[in-house]
Amino acid sequence: MKNEFHTIVTQKTVSASAPCRVDLGGTVDIPVFYYPLSHHGPVTFNIALDMRTSVQISPNTPGFVKVSSTGFAPAEFHIDEMPFDHPMGLVFAIAAYFGIDGIHIEIASSSPPKSALGGSSVAAVAVIAALNELMRLAGKNILDLDTIPVLAHALEETVAGVPCGCQDQMAAAYGGVNAWYWKGRGRDQWFERKQVLSEKDYPWVNERMLVAYCGAQHDSKEINGMWIQRFIDGTCRRQWTDIIHLTRAFIDAFAAKDVSSAVAWMNRETDIRREMTPNVLDDIGEKLVAAARQNDCGARFAGAGGGGCLWAFGEPGRLPAVKSVWKGILDTREDARLLNASVDMAGVSVF
Numbered sequence: 001m002k003n004e005f006h007t008i009v010t011q012k013t014v015s016a017s018a019p020c021r022v023d024l025g026g027t028v029d030i031p032v033f034y035y036p037l038s039h040h041g042p043v044t045f046n047i048a049l050d051m052r053t054s055v056q057i058s059p060n061t062p063g064f065v066k067v068s069s070t071g072f073a074p075a076e077f078h079i080d081e082m083p084f085d086h087p088m089g090l091v092f093a094i095a096a097y098f099g100i101d102g103i104h105i106e107i108a109s110s111s112p113p114k115s116a117l118g119g120s121s122v123a124a125v126a127v128i129a130a131l132n133e134l135m136r137l138a139g140k141n142i143l144d145l146d147t148i149p150v151l152a153h154a155l156e157e158t159v160a161g162v163p164c165g166c167q168d169q170m171a172a173a174y175g176g177v178n179a180w181y182w183k184g185r186g187r188d189q190w191f192e193r194k195q196v197l198s199e200k201d202y203p204w205v206n207e208r209m210l211v212a213y214c215g216a217q218h219d220s221k222e223i224n225g226m227w228i229q230r231f232i233d234g235t236c237r238r239q240w241t242d243i244i245h246l247t248r249a250f251i252d253a254f255a256a257k258d259v260s261s262a263v264a265w266m267n268r269e270t271d272i273r274r275e276m277t278p279n280v281l282d283d284i285g286e287k288l289v290a291a292a293r294q295n296d297c298g299a300r301f302a303g304a305g306g307g308g309c310l311w312a313f314g315e316p317g318r319l320p321a322v323k324s325v326w327k328g329i330l331d332t333r334e335d336a337r338l339l340n341a342s343v344d345m346a347g348v349s350v351f
Contacts (some may be wrong), residue, residue, distance in 0.1 A: 006062050006102030006138050014057040015351050016130035019048040019344035020109075020117035021171035021213060022302050022311040024269060025247030029165035032228055033240060034182035040244045042168045042182040045196065045251050047205065047311075048341070050344040051111040053119065055126040057134060062102040063217040067097045069107040069123070073186030084159045090124055093159050097151070098131045100348050105130075106120055110334070114217035116301065118168030124152040125172040125348050133350045148172040148348065162221075163228065166191070167305075177205060179251045196255050202343040204312025208259065209343075210312040212326055214284045217335025218308030222234050224275055227304075230276070246272070266313060267299030273305070280305030284333055287311075291325040 009012075023046040028034055034042040060066045065086045066076040075088055079101040082092035091105055099341065105127060111117045116247045128148050143151065149169035157164040167180050174193065181192040197205065230236040245270045270289065273280050280301055281289060289308050292299035297314030312322055330336040332346035 003062055003102065003118065004138055005100045005134055008060055008134060008255045009057050009103055011061045012137070014134050014347060015055060016126045016133065017054040018122050018129070018172035018348040019050060019175055019346070019351075020111050020115075020119060020122050020170060021046040021048050022117065022209075022300070022309065022334055022341075023047070023167060023171075024250055024266060024300050025243060026165060026167055026303060027227055028240060028244055028247075029167040029180065029182050029222070030163045030224075030228070031184065032163050033231060037240060037244060038184060038299065040241055041248065042244055043247055043251065044165075044180045044182070045178070045247055045254070046167055046171045046180070047209070048171045048344040048347065049111075049117065049211065049341040051109075051117070051341055052108065052344070053109040053111070053122045053126050053172075055123070055130045056106045057130050058106065058110075059077050060102055060104040060105045065092065065101050067107070068104065070109055071113040090120060090156055090159050091127055093155050094124060094131065094152075097155060100131055100133065100134065100271050101212060103134075111339070112213045112217075112309075114219070114308065115213055116218040117218065118171065118303065121152060121156060121168035122172040124156055125149055125169050128152055129348045129350050145262070145348075147174060162225070163302040172346050175344045177202070177254075177343060178265050196251055199345050201257075202345060204257065206342040207316045208313055208319065209310060209327065209341075210323055211339045211341040212288060212311075212330060213309050213335070213337055213339055214282065214307060215330065215333035216282055216284070216287065216307035218231040218303065218306045220304035220306060223280060223304045223306050226277055236276050243269055243272055259313075260296075263296065263298035263314055266300055267293060270298075270300050271340040277305075279305050282307060284336060285310055287329045288326055291329065292322050295319075295321045295323050295325075329349035330342050 250265035
């Protein structure tokens with residue numbers, strides 16, 4: 001089997017790509033939150049962005065798996081000795097799951113490294129899709145689309161050793177503008193996807209959205225760990241109930257194209273998180289949020305914050321002023337910049 005896969009990629013390079021995302025209402029896609037809060041209807045919202053992570057599978061020495069990824073030193077191990085605690089341990093874990101060796105997995109992302117846009121989860125979805133295609137070419141059993149993000153999440157949570165959310169993998173797999181309702185395992189369907197807007201409405205979203213990288217890589221582990229611990233010990237419980245209800249209100253307003261209401265709910269959701277953990281925004285992030293609000297727009301950090309990206313939402317007549325001020329703020333920090341991002345409708349693709 002192993003030599004068979006090596007032969008296939010020698011004859012044909014297998015590639016896949018998947019989109020990253022911006023979001024609102026996240027964290028409640030972690031089981032620690034959505035089980036105790038199930039009677040409130042936990043939901044997260046995200047927009048897939050056309051800043052894609054690409055994966056290419058090419059031949060390598062049989063018996064070995066090599067991984068190369070932007071921002072990391074290449075690494076190569078025998079399939080029986082691949083370390084899952086390595087910086088690219090998740091990719092090695094995926095290769096181990098499929099039992100495929102003799103391959104070189106190359107990963108390239110069009111989003112900044114550690115930008116809080118779901119990078120590692122997006123890469124996992126793309127790698128699984130690529131190896132799944134390799135299985136198909138070999139005439140083996142393959143995964144359906146619904147299984148790919150679930151597997152990506154399970155492997156990431158296993159390798160991380162801590163509870164992880166699943167919304168990033170879902171955005172990467174399906175693309176578009178979606179609400180994700182978390183019901184929990186044990187149900188016929190442990191999550192439900194609802195498209196907030198259809199493809200014909202994506203230009204409407206693009207005209208009202210702005211995405212920026214603040215120039216500082218994020219580290220969500222500390223912030224997420226704090227949120228989880230304070231939820232478990234009861235210190236912050238009501239706040240998460242409020243976040244769920246605010247997210248539902250935001251989704252309703254967004255679907256109705258009621259921009260002013262969506263902006264209000266967006267800013268209130270951001271405020272609750274800032275009250276719980278002020279370090280979700282650094283000094284640049286604080287200035288970006290203030291500038292958006294001064295122009296009657298909403299602003300939200302991506303993911304768990306602590307650096308990375310922010311996105312703004314507002315009427316088209318308001319965004320040029322926000323864009324101008326944001327550019328001036330971002331110019332004060334090396335690597336900080338506005339990102340050319342719009343809605344990605346495709347989800348994960350194999351080619």
